[in-house]
Amino acid sequence: CCLSFSLSIPDPQLREALMQLEASMQTGGQMVLTDAEQRLDALLFKMKQEEMKGEDFPPAMHFFRARHLINNSPIFSLLQKMPKGGALHIHDFSMVAVEWLVKNATYRPNCYMCSTDNRSIRFIFSSQWPKALPHCSPWVLLENLRAKMVNTTELDVSIMGNLTLFTYEDPESVYPSQDVVWDRFEQAFLAVWGLVTYAPVFRDYYYEGLTQFYKDNIMYLELRALLPEIYELDGSTHDIRWTLKTYQDVTKQFTAEHPDFFGARVIFTVHRGVNLTRMVEVVKEAIQLQSDLPDIMAGFDLVGREDSGRPLWYFREALSLPVKKGVTLPFFFHAGETDLEGSDVDQNLLDAILFNTTRIGHGFALLRHPVAKSMSRKRGVAVEVCPISNQVLKLVKDLRNHPAAVLMSENHPVVISSDDPAMFGSSGLSHDFYEAFVGFGGTSSHLGSLKELAMNSIRYSSLTPKQKEKALALWQKKWEKFVSENVF
Amino acid sequence: CCLSFSLSIPDPQLREALMQLEASMQTGGQMVLTDAEQRLDALLFKMKQEEMKGEDFPPAMHFFRARHLINNSPIFSLLQKMPKGGALHIHDFSMVAVEWLVKNATYRPNCYMCSTDNRSIRFIFSSQWPKALPHCSPWVLLENLRAKMVNTTELDVSIMGNLTLFTYEDPESVYPSQDVVWDRFEQAFLAVWGLVTYAPVFRDYYYEGLTQFYKDNIMYLELRALLPEIYELDGSTHDIRWTLKTYQDVTKQFTAEHPDFFGARVIFTVHRGVNLTRMVEVVKEAIQLQSDLPDIMAGFDLVGREDSGRPLWYFREALSLPVKKGVTLPFFFHAGETDLEGSDVDQNLLDAILFNTTRIGHGFALLRHPVAKSMSRKRGVAVEVCPISNQVLKLVKDLRNHPAAVLMSENHPVVISSDDPAMFGSSGLSHDFYEAFVGFGGTSSHLGSLKELAMNSIRYSSLTPKQKEKALALWQKKWEKFVSENVF
Ligand SMILES: [Zn+2]
Ligand SMILES: [Zn+2]
Numbered sequence: 001c002c003l004s005f006s007l008s009i010p011d012p013q014l015r016e017a018l019m020q021l022e023a024s025m026q027t028g029g030q031m032v033l034t035d036a037e038q039r040l041d042a043l044l045f046k047m048k049q050e051e052m053k054g055e056d057f058p059p060a061m062h063f064f065r066a067r068h069l070i071n072n073s074p075i076f077s078l079l080q081k082m083p084k085g086g087a088l089h090i091h092d093f094s095m096v097a098v099e100w101l102v103k104n105a106t107y108r109p110n111c112y113m114c115s116t117d118n119r120s121i122r123f124i125f126s127s128q129w130p131k132a133l134p135h136c137s138p139w140v141l142l143e144n145l146r147a148k149m150v151n152t153t154e155l156d157v158s159i160m161g162n163l164t165l166f167t168y169e170d171p172e173s174v175y176p177s178q179d180v181v182w183d184r185f186e187q188a189f190l191a192v193w194g195l196v197t198y199a200p201v202f203r204d205y206y207y208e209g210l211t212q213f214y215k216d217n218i219m220y221l222e223l224r225a226l227l228p229e230i231y232e233l234d235g236s237t238h239d240i241r242w243t244l245k246t247y248q249d250v251t252k253q254f255t256a257e258h259p260d261f262f263g264a265r266v267i268f269t270v271h272r273g274v275n276l277t278r279m280v281e282v283v284k285e286a287i288q289l290q291s292d293l294p295d296i297m298a299g300f301d302l303v304g305r306e307d308s309g310r311p312l313w314y315f316r317e318a319l320s321l322p323v324k325k326g327v328t329l330p331f332f333f334h335a336g337e338t339d340l341e342g343s344d345v346d347q348n349l350l351d352a353i354l355f356n357t358t359r360i361g362h363g364f365a366l367l368r369h370p371v372a373k374s375m376s377r378k379r380g381v382a383v384e385v386c387p388i389s390n391q392v393l394k395l396v397k398d399l400r401n402h403p404a405a406v407l408m409s410e411n412h413p414v415v416i417s418s419d420d421p422a423m424f425g426s427s428g429l430s431h432d433f434y435e436a437f438v439g440f441g442g443t444s445s446h447l448g449s450l451k452e453l454a455m456n457s458i459r460y461s462s463l464t465p466k467q468k469e470k471a472l473a474l475w476q477k478k479w480e481k482f483v484s485e486n487v488f
Numbered sequence: 489c490c491l492s493f494s495l496s497i498p499d500p501q502l503r504e505a506l507m508q509l510e511a512s513m514q515t516g517g518q519m520v521l522t523d524a525e526q527r528l529d530a531l532l533f534k535m536k537q538e539e540m541k542g543e544d545f546p547p548a549m550h551f552f553r554a555r556h557l558i559n560n561s562p563i564f565s566l567l568q569k570m571p572k573g574g575a576l577h578i579h580d581f582s583m584v585a586v587e588w589l590v591k592n593a594t595y596r597p598n599c600y601m602c603s604t605d606n607r608s609i610r611f612i613f614s615s616q617w618p619k620a621l622p623h624c625s626p627w628v629l630l631e632n633l634r635a636k637m638v639n640t641t642e643l644d645v646s647i648m649g650n651l652t653l654f655t656y657e658d659p660e661s662v663y664p665s666q667d668v669v670w671d672r673f674e675q676a677f678l679a680v681w682g683l684v685t686y687a688p689v690f691r692d693y694y695y696e697g698l699t700q701f702y703k704d705n706i707m708y709l710e711l712r713a714l715l716p717e718i719y720e721l722d723g724s725t726h727d728i729r730w731t732l733k734t735y736q737d738v739t740k741q742f743t744a745e746h747p748d749f750f751g752a753r754v755i756f757t758v759h760r761g762v763n764l765t766r767m768v769e770v771v772k773e774a775i776q777l778q779s780d781l782p783d784i785m786a787g788f789d790l791v792g793r794e795d796s797g798r799p800l801w802y803f804r805e806a807l808s809l810p811v812k813k814g815v816t817l818p819f820f821f822h823a824g825e826t827d828l829e830g831s832d833v834d835q836n837l838l839d840a841i842l843f844n845t846t847r848i849g850h851g852f853a854l855l856r857h858p859v860a861k862s863m864s865r866k867r868g869v870a871v872e873v874c875p876i877s878n879q880v881l882k883l884v885k886d887l888r889n890h891p892a893a894v895l896m897s898e899n900h901p902v903v904i905s906s907d908d909p910a911m912f913g914s915s916g917l918s919h920d921f922y923e924a925f926v927g928f929g930g931t932s933s934h935l936g937s938l939k940e941l942a943m944n945s946i947r948y949s950s951l952t953p954k955q956k957e958k959a960l961a962l963w964q965k966k967w968e969k970f971v972s973e974n975v976f
Binding site for chain 2: 052347351370397398403444
């Protein structure tokens with residue numbers, strides 16, 4: 001009797017061991033830290049405790065309200081300086097802060113604007129006066145409009161507001177539901193479209209995007225890109241191969257000018273609203289591009305709101321083509337960006353894995369799918385976690401409840417990304433790293449977690465093993481510099 | 489080459505098998521349903537699809553806003569009629585809808601009321617004019633006050649509003665933070681206190697509580713009770729044993745009058761704000777009561793907000809007493825009702841398990857503690873899930889993100905309870921069952937899930953194996969009647 005009784009008083013050593021075991025299971029939990037790293041970690045721990053004392057805890061707030069708090073946080077400054085590795089889930093036309101689009105793109109000659117019936121705007125560059133758009137006001141030439149104004153600030157601010165979801169108003173009132181926020185998201189996207197698909201802007205926009213990510217201490221990018229037909233001033237257009245080629249050229253130029261930037265690759269994306277016939281065509285195009293330009297082309301994905309689009313299984317014929325033809329087309333599917341449990345769309349997670357996806361975009365619903373979750377872990381299919389995106393698009397309010405907090409407590413393969421930073425008013429990856437570091441892990445996550453997240457972004461990239469080795473070595477050098485410069 | 493390629497096209501049969509596997513892993517996933525149950529399940533599935541089509545999805549809304557929608561839901565009517573088994577996590581002074589307190593208790597003679605500095609109220613019954621309370625207005629005798637009024641409705645409504653958190657105003661504005669809502673929670677609790685600790689009200693309140701749960705088709709109760717000293721009109725008080733004995737007497741009376749009600753047991757609770765010396769005393773008292781009145785006494789627990797109280801480990805000396813003395817005192821600890829990950833309080837989950845807790849109250853943070861989670865599963869330590877409580881106390885906004893959705897997808901041992909139904913404006917267990925059934929599982933959960941949840945509430949109760957067998961047989965009869973009456 002007495003043995004079993006005495007076993008029931010918790011043994012402090014066993015308790016300590018179990019706590020240690022749990023701590024070691026998390027992302028970065030088995031990372032061995034150098035002396036300098038340990039000192040930086042102690043500093044970080046103090047900062048985090050300070051941060052959690054405050055009345056307003058940023059990860060519990062909507063990012064639009066929390067941004068100025070985060071921007072003033074010493075943890076955030078440190079995260080900005082930290083080499084974060086690669087950004088693996090970024091969309092083509094939301095790379096660059098909208099200030100640049102307004103101040104640079106819309107100030108170029110021949111830029112026309114009209115206002116749509118549903119309070120959005122559209123742009124076009126044209127050497128001739130463009131034909132009127134349906135459901136849009138008559139075009140105005142922006143240089144004429146601005147010439148008549150004493151002060152163009154108000155106009156510029158109003159244009160800017162149309163190109164992003166970010167607002168200083170109460171985000172809960174402005175975006176009361178998922179439907180509203182997705183609708184505004186798509187409108188902002190269409191507003192940006194006419195600017196960024198104009199060839200000269202297109203090149204510069206991408207170059208500026210690389211610059212902004214580089215400045216945020218990101219060394220590598222995998223860009224989900226729609227590869228649209230890019231237009232010139234005379235209305236002529238380039239084909240999709242030209243677009244991909246341009247990405248390759250600009251990347252080469254940027255990398256040549258910034259030798260410590262590792263590069264970028266493109267994941268060709270198509271909207272999930274297309275029908276099966278079109279999808280078959282697109283997959284064939286993708287296969288061709290993959291075989292013609294394998295250096296820049298990383299693979300294929302579908303985009304657009306999962307809840308209102310067609311599930312992956314609907315496209316199974318198209319998505320089986322590469323395997324049937326015996327050719328390579330890596331997939332990087334968005335899946336489980338939903339809270340409609342048990343619906344057709346909710347099967348995307350499992351189907352993404354069955355179609356051998358390389359990574360999962362979002363995977364917000366993964367915890368509710370134990371089979372898909374265990375397959376993702378066993379096969380090393382990393383989840384691309386975009387905390388701010390999920391919050392702004394209203395999947396979760398308090399980021400401490402984000403499912404990735406659980407994934408990270410088990411060291412499930414994850415990377416942190418920012419999805420559409422310009423749309424959400426975030427920059428590079430630092431804001432999302434802040435939410436993940438401070439919000440997901442509470443005081444349990446530490447410098448080892450950050451280190452592992454950064455390394456994951458190279459480990460789970462589409463690079464070849466040899467390239468990964470090179471990229472990791474480059475990152476390691478940056479990391480050591482970062483640690484030595486920030487430890488006192 | 490070709491074999492491995494052909495393996496990569498998802499096999500529809502494998503896909504189907506994996507989906508089935510996942511479905512079978514959830515709570516109730518392996519329940520075999522009779523023909524009648526299958527027909528009821530089909531009906532439920534249709535109802536749920538209807539429910540998910542609506543513009544407002546109740547589990548995504550604050551319960552205070554969603555209540556009228558839920559009350560009109562056909563799923564809710566069915567859940568009210570469904571025999572739900574036992575309610576295992578209910579607090580003593582929040583059992584009875586506040587209407588009863590106002591309409592019954594405050595209309596009794598000798599009822600005095602005062603208004604506190606911080607916009608709450610206090611009550612006392614007394615044969616003489618009571619002594620003034622600090623920070624409270626002079627006492628008024630309610631019968632005098634009401635006698636002077638033409639219409640007492642407004643007064644009654646205002647009293648009611650002070651006894652509950654429920655409000656028709658915007659809950660986000662009224663309760664902007666966890667601190668505010670916990671403060672109002674404690675004030676409402678103190679307002680109720682003077683009413684329910686008056687001996688005649690105390691008996692009737694508990695009897696009324698059993699009645700309300702019985703009407704909600706609950707057949708068994710485990711009540712977390714503070715066992716305060718109950719007072720009489722002359723100011724004399726009864727000891728804690730009298731209070732426990734009274735629970736036993738009223739339970740016996742109620743069960744005699746309602747032979748299909750199985751009974752109730754009491755979990756003695758103490759506020760976690762006490763110091764160690766006091767805790768040692770209380771645990772000794774609990775041991776004594778457990779040995780003297782083992783039929784009514786189920787065990788011991790600590791209550792009050794975890795985040796501001798002392799962690800279990802602080803009380804380890806007191807909590808080790810039963811084992812050291814070689815006596816039985818089952819624990820039913822609240823633990824992990826927090827989002828302060830990595831704090832001392834966040835260790836309560838592990839410590840509760842190390843102290844051999846029989847169940848875990850809330851366990852909201854369990855997913856972030858893989859070691860504690862796996863111990864809870866292996867040892868069959870069920871989690872008492874209280875969805876509405878967690879939402880009102882601001883741990884989670886959209887109940888689809890509640891961690892129990894994940895626990896249920898893995899058939900982790902869980903029971904559904906309502907914590908403080910009167911405080912939250914819910915009744916019995918039906919509102920919480922609605923949130924769990926519609927919110928957690930989406931369309932994946934089904935009648936088998938409900939059946940398993942009801943059976944869990946007996947399986948994981950504090951009853952002896954023999955009693956459980958008897959209770960399950962009684963429940964089974966009720967269940968069959970319910971199915972046959974609701975299937976067409
Ligand atoms: Zn995306
Ligand atoms: Zn409780």
